[in-house]
Amino acid sequence: MKNVLLASTSTLYGAEYLAYLLPELSAFFAGVSEIIFIPFARPGGISHDDYTEKVRQTFAAIGISVRGLHTFPEPETAIAEAEGFFTGGGNTFLLVQQLHNLNLMEVLKQKVESGVPYLGTSAGSNIGGVNMKNTNDMPIVYPSDFTTMGLIPFNINAHYLDPDPTSTHNGETRExxxxxxxxxxxTPVVGLREGSWIRVKGEAITTEGSKNSRIFLTGTVPYELAPGSPLKFS
Structure with a gap:
């Protein structure tokens, strides 16, 4: 049974890293002593080691140890033997490029679909969708394939922002x-506002968190879903 949590962001404004999710993660990773962290998205160009250390310090608060996938000589074996996963945010193009270059996207997908818990934030949530075409990131590298894990039958637009009627900015909105x-x-798209996440338990998919999610379907006026609502498009 799939056990997946895909969050818009790792950090709410003014809060510590993952602080708003930690109560949820204690239950989500129940029985897990160690997770594999996938640091390939590298926000702000942070090194794999420094990114992993940041995550390690946070998860220590709930008694879970962390190892970076980049430290394993055989990452495919590390994925096969993992108790749980966390893929952090950063640049989705870079993350997807690295996973495809290392032939790990399908390996990771199969492991998660077997029931091993998977947490994603931002870019790490984007790869839970059908493809990465709704990322907000700059194409700093070119992946061989835009296809991602397809753990959910839609795409996520993380950090979704509503139009600001008072803004003088003339650029395009997320919508x-x-x-x-x-x-x-x-492909349907779910706009995830900060503080919101997608929860997958087996075949059940729901919106969760503190904000409504905005739903986009081809040829349909966008609409809102409150936290706790099921997500079904057929």
Whole structure:
């Protein structure tokens, strides 16, 4: 039974890293003594080691040890033997490139689908979707394939922002970009606001957290879903 949590962000404004999720994660990773952290997205260019250490310090508070996937000479074996996973945020293009280059995307998908708990934040949540086409990130590298794990039958737009009617910014809104995506793609998109996440338990998928999620379907007016609502598109 799939056990997946895909959050919009790791850190709420003014709070410590993962602080808002820690109560949820204690139950989510119940019985897990060690997780494998996938640091490939490298926010701000942080090193794999420094990123892993940041995560290690946070998870120590709930009694879980952390090892970075980059430290294993055979990462495929590390994934096969893992008790749980966390993929952090950063640049989705870089994360997807690395997972495909190392032939790990499908390996990770199969392990998670077997029931091993998977936590993603931001870029790490984007790869839970059908593909990475709804990321907000700059294409700093070019992945061989935009396809991601497909743990959910839709894409996530993390850090979703509503249009600000008082802003003088003339650039496109997130909603505009997603409408552009739907000219050429039928994949549903869930706009995840900060403090919100997607929870997958087996075949059940729900929106969770402190904010509504915004749902985008091809040819349909976007609508809101409250936390705790099931996500079904057929």
């Amino acid at each position: 505009t970009r997603i409408k552009e995506f739907h000219v050429f793609n039928d």
